[in-house]
Amino acid sequence: SGSCSFGNPYENGYTAYLSPYYIAEVNAAIATQSSSTLKTKSAKVAQIPNFTWFDTADKVPTLGDYLADARSMQADGTKMILQIVVYDLPDRDCHAKASNGEYHIAQNGVANYKAYIDAIKSYVVQYPDVRIVAVVEPDSLANLVTNMSDSHCANAHDAYLQCTTYALQQLNQCNIWLYLDAGHAGWLGWQSNQDPAAQLFAQVYKSATPNRVRGLATNVANYNALHASTPDPITQGDPCVDELSYVQAMSPRLTNYGFPAHFIIDQGRSGVQNIRGQWGDWCNIKGAGFGMRPTNVTPDPVIDAIVWVKPGGECDGTSDSSSPRYDSTCSLSDAKQPAPEAGTWFEAYFEDLVNFANPAL
Numbered sequence: 001s002g003s004c005s006f007g008n009p010y011e012n013g014y015t016a017y018l019s020p021y022y023i024a025e026v027n028a029a030i031a032t033q034s035s036s037t038l039k040t041k042s043a044k045v046a047q048i049p050n051f052t053w054f055d056t057a058d059k060v061p062t063l064g065d066y067l068a069d070a071r072s073m074q075a076d077g078t079k080m081i082l083q084i085v086v087y088d089l090p091d092r093d094c095h096a097k098a099s100n101g102e103y104h105i106a107q108n109g110v111a112n113y114k115a116y117i118d119a120i121k122s123y124v125v126q127y128p129d130v131r132i133v134a135v136v137e138p139d140s141l142a143n144l145v146t147n148m149s150d151s152h153c154a155n156a157h158d159a160y161l162q163c164t165t166y167a168l169q170q171l172n173q174c175n176i177w178l179y180l181d182a183g184h185a186g187w188l189g190w191q192s193n194q195d196p197a198a199q200l201f202a203q204v205y206k207s208a209t210p211n212r213v214r215g216l217a218t219n220v221a222n223y224n225a226l227h228a229s230t231p232d233p234i235t236q237g238d239p240c241v242d243e244l245s246y247v248q249a250m251s252p253r254l255t256n257y258g259f260p261a262h263f264i265i266d267q268g269r270s271g272v273q274n275i276r277g278q279w280g281d282w283c284n285i286k287g288a289g290f291g292m293r294p295t296n297v298t299p300d301p302v303i304d305a306i307v308w309v310k311p312g313g314e315c316d317g318t319s320d321s322s323s324p325r326y327d328s329t330c331s332l333s334d335a336k337q338p339a340p341e342a343g344t345w346f347e348a349y350f351e352d353l354v355n356f357a358n359p360a361l
C-alpha cells in the first residue's frame, strides 16, 4: 500500500496548483483595468498560489476538474499540491452575518453538510496520486471558544463539532493533509483565550482517529503580520502581537493536550500593518496589501509554510445595509466601501492590495 507519509506537505519538490477560478477572476479584472502597470502587476498575482474555497456544494465537482488537471501536470514528474478550503458548515459564520452559508441547522443542515463532505471525499479517493492540503472551516472553532454568549454560536456548537468530526473521519486518505482553522493572534492569542482554544482544538483532533490533521491554519482572511518588528498599537494587552508569537504560545499548550500540531499561516493580505482601528475589525480593511509570498522557509519548525488562503480581491462582506447578509463591521471607518457581497469580486479593493503589496509586485 506504499507509505502513508505525514510530514510537512510543503516539503521541497512540490508545486502549488494555481486556481483556475482565481486566474479567471484576475483576468476578468485585468480586462477592466486601464493602467498597463496595474495590468502587469495584476497578472503577477494570478501566478501566486492561493486556496480554492469550496463555500457551496455546487462548487465541489470542480474539485474533480482541478485534481484531473493537477494529475496531467504530474505527467512530466512534477509533484503538485492542490490547496482547498472546506467551508460550508450549517449556520456558518455564527457570530457575523457577512459569510452566512447555504445550509442551516434547522433545515437539515447537518445531513446536507455530511453529503457535501462525502462529495469532496469522492474526488479525493479518485486521485490518490495528487497531494491535497485542506483548511477546515475558517472561523468555526474560534467562534466556539469566544462567542458562546451569542445564541447563534451556542445553538451551532453541537452541529459544528459533529460536522467537523465527520469531516476528519471521512477525509483521512494518505493524499490529504488537514489544518483546522485556529483564528488568529488577535482572536485567540489573548491570555484568557489561549488555553480554552488549545483544549477545544485538541478535543476535536482526538475526536476522529486515525486522522490526517497535520495541525492548524492561522490568520485566514485576516491581516496580521507573521512577525511584527514593532507591535501594532491595537495589540495592546495581547501577549501574542503577531502570528509567530501566537503559534509559539499555542504549540506547547496543544502538545500538552495531546495534539502535536504544526501550522500554516495566511499572509495573503498582511503586507501592511497599523491599518486597523481595533483588532476585532476584519472586513475589507482599507490600506491592506498583498503580503509575503508563500514559502516553506519559515521562522520556526512548527510552521510548515506561509500560504495565501483568502484570495485577495474576493470580498469579506457587503456594506449594503439592506442586504440579508449585511454585517455592520463592513461599514466601520476602516472598512473600504461600497463593498459587494462576501466572496464576490471587489475590484477597487483588489487594486489597493496590488498597489500596497509588500514586497512590491
Ligand SMILES: O=[N+]([O-])c1ccc(O[C@@H]2O[C@H](CO)[C@@H](O[C@@H]3O[C@H](CO)[C@@H](O[C@@H]4O[C@H](CO)[C@@H](O)[C@H](O)[C@H]4O)[C@H](O)[C@H]3O)[C@H](O)[C@H]2O)cc1
Pocket: 093, 095, 096, 097, 098, 099, 139, 146, 147, 184, 186, 187, 188, 190, 191, 192, 193, 220, 221, 222, 237, 238, 278, 279, 280, 281, 282
Ligand atoms: O484585554 N484583554 O485581555 C482582552 C481579552 C479578550 C478580548 O476579547 C477578544 O477581543 C478580540 C478582538 O480584539 C476578539 O477577536 C475577534 O473576534 C471576532 C469574532 O468575535 C473575529 O471576527 C471574525 O473574523 C474573521 C476573520 O478573521 C471573519 O471571517 C469572521 O466573519 C468574523 O466573525 C475577529 O477576527 C477577531 O479579531 C475575540 O473574539 C475576543 O475574545 C479583548 C481584550
Ligand SMILES: [Mg+2]
Pocket: 093, 098, 099, 221, 316
Ligand atoms: Mg469571513
